[in-house]
Amino acid sequence: MRLPNWLHKFASPPHFYRIAARIEPWMLWSGLAAIAVGAFGGLLLAPPDYQQGDAYRIIYFHVPAAYLAMQLYALMAIGSAIGLIWRMKLAYAIAAAAAPVGLAFTGLALATGMLWGKPMWGAYWSWGDARLTSVLVMFFLYLGYMLLHASLEERSTADRAAGILAVVGVVNLPIIKFSVEWWSSLHQGPTISRLAAPAITWDMLWPLLVMVAGSVLFSMAVTLTRARAEVLLRERSARWVRDAAEACA
Amino acid sequence: MNLVSTMLEARRLTIWRGERRLCRDLSFSLASGSLLLLQGRNGSGKTSLLRCLAGLLPLESGTVELNGIAFRRDPARYLRCLGWLGHKDGLKTELSVHRNLAFRLRLAGLAGKAGKEDELLERAGLKGLGNRAASQLSFGQRRRLALAGLIGAAPPVWLLDEPDANLDAQGREWLQRELNSHLDAGGCAVLAGHRMEWRVCGPAPQLILGIAR
Amino acid sequence: MRIGLAVLRNEFLIYFKKWIHIIVNIAFFIFSTSLFSLVAGLEQELLAEWGAGVIWVVALLSMLLAMPLLFQPDREDGTLDLMLLSAVDPAWLALAKAAANWCVFGLPLVLLSPLLGASYGLEGIALLVLPATLALGTPALILLAAVAAALTAGLRRGVGLLALLVLPLALPILLFGVRATELAADGFPAGAPLMMLGAFLLAALGLLPWAAGAALRATAN
Structure with a gap:
């Protein structure tokens, strides 16, 4: 199986660098604007929940963070897989760029989840909850990827080694989620009832959707910035990087 | 000698080791019965080049073929042509x-x-x-x-990384004899080492690695 | 195939020369499980409830302790290069080495577990289910750890990182292993989690040697 030609053209580092530099500001500012609108709508305009009062409003941060934690892991794993199969260096650079962003969002998802858990369940943490536990596992997978990448000196070795880890991890994540679900279904621990999802009204929903969209744009912009820095670092002795640096100076 | 054929062909190799580029667009080929000496200072990349030829280090760019087969195309056949003596002996003590x-x-x-x-x-x-x-x-x-x-x-193809390390005079002579009979039998070899005293039958081209920047 | 068998035989011969590591591992397993009950001073009922969990976690840790022996010596003495340069697929190498490692470091834990289970007050069928879960779970764990060991083989003090890489991925095996024993102890059928462990083992056998082989090649610089 070969990659299509246009992808190869896009994946040439100077081309990627130029394109990314052009779309990045649009993503960044539209993302930040959407986050501002979503936060305003979610924190001020949306009505309080009849059961949880204002405590539910943390979902406007929790849900986008949890969503991005997964999406960025998928991006990291897919990038690694493309790098391993087709030896595309840009894919590795994107995977390595996505990891810290993903780790940050995973941390945010865990923190907001705990804060929300206190009023909801009366405890910051519940080991019986499959979602919490598998997000925690994901946090450690991100951490393992980054530490492994950082501890191998040779960059091409680090890319491939950490890439294998990311791929093994992505196969394992659904199994982990399923296992914890099964585990908690048998465990006679505190039974947890989440808020009934369909009961959410449009007034509450639209800020959430705007927040998710804004966060996706924002995280993509940050990942692209990091990916561009990675590309510069990796290609630093290439002609086009020196030319670009001279043009700046 | 029987018919001289190309056994090892390296085309436009570029090898990176971390920050340093060890060689750039390096091409060479070895025919049956010939020996290539790799010379160069410590850290000039002799071992890295050998490991690239063995497929242990990934090639940044360029191709290496043994008897017309690239490593990526058929690793098993590629490796069957190859003999390796690294700077570690590979023994279980x-x-x-x-x-x-x-x-x-x-x-x-x-x-x-x-x-x-x-x-x-x-x-x-x-x-x-x-x-x-x-x-x-x-x-x-x-x-x-x-x-x-x-x-x-x-x-058929030997890759030797300082094969005479730790050997005494008799040992070096023995190695020399074995190497010569290997080449006479139609094999080829790439030898990395500091010393210049490899007397071989036939011309032995030398490749001197510097640090390319 | 023949090369795989030769690797297996070599591994056994070397491990028997390194018998001290084997004894250390077994002693670590026995003593650490005892520590839990000694320190906690738990009542008999609580002990029985915790037994499976403690034994499983300590088994996992003591296997991780031995993991640096899997590829690091080979990398240091150059035999790993020779093995990677033989025409055999590195997946077979990883499988043969993991199999030898399990026989030496995993199997003793399986055989000892009923004894330790009994000391924690497990009774009856649970004393059979516990070793069964370990017999199904530990080979899968070793294969998982073999991937991590191959990824960290080049690092001098890589065992901490190795553990960090393995522990999150090992969670499902741990959960099912402990749960099966607890169910058996409470008098419920434990077939379902045991089958799941078996399924994990089959999946691990099918996929992880290839990942470990790829990891060996990737880090062989």
């Missing part, structure tokens, strides 16, 4: 000399025959040491054992 040699031959796909192993040990000047643990050998003797394994495996 816990095991006996005999077991080490038998394992080395087994890796090359040869069934161990006691007669053959004894003959190899004798050639290497290790006669009668077969049942000793490899940890009891001197470093020179370990080098001889490692070389005996390579000679026994008899692959």
